[in-house]
Amino acid sequence: MSESSSSSSSTLQETLLRLSNSITSSLAATSYTPPKTATISVKAFLEPLLTPTNSIKDFALACALLSSSTLINSELLSWIPNHLSSLASASFFELSQIYLTVFNNRNTEKVAELGLDCDLVPPEKRLLIELFPELVPILKERIKESSFDKSDEFDEFSAASARVPVGFAILAAYQFRWFVTQVDYPHLGKLCGWVIPCALTAVDHWSPEVKGQGMVSFAHLGKNVDAAELGGFEDVILDACCQNIAADDEVWDCVVEASITLMSLTQKSNPRSPWFEKMLNEMLSHLERQPRNKERRIAWLKSVDSLLNGVGLVLLAHFRRIFPLFFQWMHADDDDTIILVLKCTYVVLRLTWIRNSPYVARLVDKLALVYKEAALRKAREEIRANITQILVLLQESKGQHFNLAWDKHQTDPDLTNLNLSLSGNYKCNLDSLPSENSTQSSGIVQT
Known part of the structure; x- marks a missing residue:
């Protein structure tokens, strides 16, 4: 040396x-x-x-x-x-x-x-x-x-x-x-x-x-x-994530984030991937077991957007499990849950335009009720703004079908401002929404 x-x-x-x-x-x-x-x-x-x-x-x-x-x-x-x-x-x-x-x-x-x-x-x-x-x-x-x-x-x-x-x-x-x-x-x-x-x-x-x-x-x-850098480990990793979705609640948020991040990375070009089906079903099952668990639902609602976007129109097949949870969470004790579930509801509707689903009428009634209940909430303005955005989207996508569902709320004095918004006084940016024709041509079976 x-x-x-x-x-x-x-x-x-x-x-x-x-x-x-x-x-x-x-x-x-x-x-x-x-x-x-x-x-x-x-x-x-x-x-x-x-x-x-x-x-x-x-x-x-x-x-x-x-x-x-x-x-x-x-x-x-x-x-x-x-x-x-x-x-x-x-x-x-x-x-x-x-x-x-x-x-x-x-x-x-x-x-x-x-x-x-x-x-x-x-x-x-x-x-x-x-x-x-x-x-x-x-x-x-x-x-x-x-x-x-x-x-x-x-x-x-x-x-x-x-x-x-x-x-x-x-x-x-x-x-x-x-x-x-x-x-x-x-x-x-x-x-x-x-x-x-x-x-x-x-x-x-x-x-x-x-x-x-x-x-x-x-x-x-x-x-x-990059997805290609995972090599032959892709399925092994996704399986490990699925196996741990029902793990202890103290790691639920970590499992959700890792699962959704890796799903988005590896399956983003394949909305019909069986991994999307398996992952979403495992998560919904875990949430259904304790729907009132605040930490569990908030962690999921905060991270789920990219998973919903990956599944896309195929979300229609999961409506029967998604909407019962959403409807329950819209009446949660905490404002954070309500705001998050309203944002997720908007994402689901934007991706699917909800078609001729029986959930349209029930969703309209539920949103009208939550709008009125928001009067007693600290975050009432944000809650109401999210509800207005959802209803404007429904009005745009469902037309006469929405009008029939909304008709019973037209004369409710507690919904006066909301009715003004739906009459066109406030406009929502819908530039990113697909046309109904393109949705109908996708060949997805209606729910």
Whole structure:
């Protein structure tokens, strides 16, 4: 090794030692009481990763875990203060810069081997990407250690827990999620071969915390890769999402987001895909089991737009399950649910123009009632604006059929302003709507 190379390498080691000591000092000054339900000590887990003889890999794992505390609401990591999390993030960034000055050629080769162009990868991401193929398999195995023991058909849970405390799998899942979410488009697609197996292992785990981090990683993957980059994993991933739709409510929002994101990515050009049918039916079944669960319905209503747009006119086949839920949610106790379900109702109508469905008359009556009930709501103006938008769309698409349904409400004094809107005093932008002729020519069977 030349004198300059030796000096540079020494500078890197000195930087690693200095940064590790800084984090260690801050960690030591942070009070820590493990939760009663904890199976491990997180502080004791971190300390060996920050010893004077630690490697860059160990340091990266420590920084990943500490940095994760600002991204998640976890009992295991809630004791980590923001300043320590920020210090870990800044330290890894600083080490990355120094590393490139010493091992730039090596890093260039490693990153190029992954199919990435170093000129397009941000410098602060290059060390992380180099470490990715080495660290993610380690995290995958750590998650797998406390998974169900498929060989013990009588007591899978106990067999898994007895081998390794689940806390290690939870920490590995947080670290994995952090590594994945640091890489975005177009670079993440080249790392699918490492991300997908680990994410599948996480979502197959019995712990909701581990499962949730796997789903968050899948959601990020779906937003930052091209469908072709998923390779032969497409059906396996979608099946894993379907299998987890009925998972614990604490990960429902993660499952919904990941499922819909990946469906939109992989099936967007095929509204008749059996995956759309299966995914939508699984979600509706889960919602029907507890229609009054506020968190469950809000999470779904917030994310479902792209799924509805993907299904398109085929939504007609699901009306008998969708509208009973929508009608019930229109009378929810909270304004958020009402506004969200009205927006989703508009999307469904815009996509289907509702044809000659028997739901037209019932929907009109329901909207008139909700409009009047909104007088006592804090968000009454927004609720009423959404109802007006829906009714204008129905009036435009259904014509005389709508008029017959609305006739009974014409003289209701509580609907005077709404009647004025429907008479043409207020106009809705319908430029994006399909013509009724084009809808009728689609060949979809009416409901």
